[in-house]
Amino acid sequence: MRGVGEVLLLLGAGWVLLAAVGVLRFDDVYARMHAATKATTLGLLLVLGGAATQLAGEDAAKLALVGVLVFLTAPIGAHLIGRAVHRAPGDVRIRIDTVDELRDAETIES
Amino acid sequence: MVWLVVLWQLLWRDVSFANIVGGLVVAAVVTVVRPGRERLSAGHTVRPLRLVIFLGYFAWLLVVSNLVVAREIVTRRDYIRSGIVAVPLAGTAELVTTVLADAMTLTPGTLSLEVRQDPPMLYVHVLHVRDVEGVRRDILRLQRLVLRAIGPADALRRPDHGVPRVPSSDAGRRTS
Amino acid sequence: MISAALALLWLAGALLLVRVVVGPSLADRVVALDGLLIVVICGLAVNAARTDSDLFTDVAVVIGLLGFLGTAVAARFIERRGA
16 A cells, blocks of 8 residues: 555656646646646645555545645636636737637627 | 535634634635625535536546646647637526536636626637537537536426537538 | 655746746736645645654645635736736
């Protein structure tokens, strides 16, 4: 059990590192959110799982709580920021290569 | 909000006055910061089996979407072509839309951006768009799953749960 | 293995910190900070596994809660002020 736990920890940490690379590499704010939300969530779940294998019941339950919390709230956070960025772009870097049906709808409205 | 306070008590394993006050403060802040999401339970029924199916699909999507993101992270940026896709919603049931917007962020390559009411639409940012209609279909399928799991009973009586069908034509816009 | 995991987390934290500093917009910084919080929670979990103190897990729960709150408030702020 210890071995599996340590592998999970390493895998999770590696995945979070992958997420960080993505946040740094992408050149547009929405893409960075994709990396920051999805990859960090999975990395975190792996790390929490790995750590939980080494811990007693109560601590493992707390880690499970953290996992559920982040799992449920991180996507909402990303949605809120994405929406805020769209409504008030300021000097943000946005890059849309193909369709932009939101702008189409907005130009029809105005 | 009540259960937030209860949760707070559990965390500190000690039901004292100071804790109840602290819990109320935290719960109040959380409730205020999430605008317009109260009144979640009007008319919604939870169907356990469907919920389990939905959660299982959810977990599977989490893994797949991460694999997709991983590939996008290592791909040369020039090959990745982003876009924003409009997805029609089935009515404006708050809880269903919230859950869908939440789950949708975990579907491969998508991030929910804006929700409009009139007509009810969800706007989705897609990191790498290969097939616009395909994206719409995937998200509508997800919405159907959410509706079957926790949607209001009258929505289920409508043909196809009131979820608009996207015509699956081969002449759909392919972008790469 | 655990030290390797911690090393990876340190590296992830450093990369995210670069994004926080470089920006260029407020939204970019908020996104990177959110990621940093996740890195911190991971670090706490790894340390909890390594030692036997249950302090780490409690802190992890608090950070998990507060992290989302901070992001939500930041989003409201961005909507008013611009990214």
